[in-house]
Amino acid sequence: MFKKILIAFILVFLLVQIPFAYRRYKLRKLSATIRQLNSQRTHTPTNLNEHKGVVHVHSFLGGHSSGTFSDIIAAAQANQLNFVIMTEHTEKDFDTAAMTLQGLHGGVLFINGNETSAANGDRLLTLPNDIAIVAYPEDFKNWETPGVDGVEIYNVFTNTRRANPLVALFDVLWSHRAYPDLLFALYYERPNESLKKWDQALARARLTATPGNDSHANVGISLRDSSGKTLAGIQLDPYETSFRLVRLHVLTDSKALDTEQLLAALKAGHSFIGFDLFGDTTGFRFEAESGPERKIQGDEIPLQNDTRLRIHTPIPSRVVLFKDGSVILNEAGITTKEIPVTERGVYRVEVYVPEVEQIIGEKPWIISNPIYVR
């Protein structure tokens, strides 16, 4: 009798593992697909300079994290990032923004900011030059808050928090060693709710979309003894992995990047969000032309007879164009596309890679900032 129960138990255990083995197989396929896609990259005709970096990073300064400055600098270098925007939690008795990384360190430009909470629970990322970005927009209440420049429409931490811990545990056991970064692809979801809130807010004001890596380097599975010493553990979100998932790509006129240029580009929305985990998004462009005027994402342009939008993607992709939050174009196989504009409105683009969608479902690779046709 006992033996039968044991055999039944083992059988059930093995059956339960099948989906996780399949999920690991999917990651292998995804990895090969991304490698293959990267070999199809096209040249971007542009006179702008592109700088990639991450937004919403915590160190040991504001609690929750034990990450050191050296860890963060090394991770940024390993990811070949041009900038990192620090957003430390506040402390009652000292100024964490003043104390965190700022300026150039190891060739990476750091901006020193805070993550703050209002009395009603609304959270903002506050940066120098009075830049404020709505964090966790799905919970944000007071959209009339004055002086808001942007919305964090995607947050890695919010996304992964929705994962079922038991499913995640088996995924980690099956796939973490081979695919520590790509593992995230199994959990990545389009931030529908935040995008909706942003689209609604765009009807009233210009708002830059930013991604939030929300890197703490504090998520993991570990076995500790009674004194708190780690006996065995897997850290799931070291900065180096977190910085690989999603990035802000900023466009400027100048080749070198300094604090003022970066903050100005951020405020102006001269940037896009790239889920670089699925392949480097460098080279994506969303521009508008009207007579002699040439504008890029984040800008306003007047509506004229010849006004048109132009989209360029780094590899052949499916492009979805939104006007005031509604889809007006959805077309696959695009590298360059010109679209005449006949109506005023807020236009923005999402880019999808069909080969990746076949494996992990409909999840955007790129989310642009808007062009405002006035």
Ligand SMILES: [Zn+2]
């Ligand atoms: Zn945070």
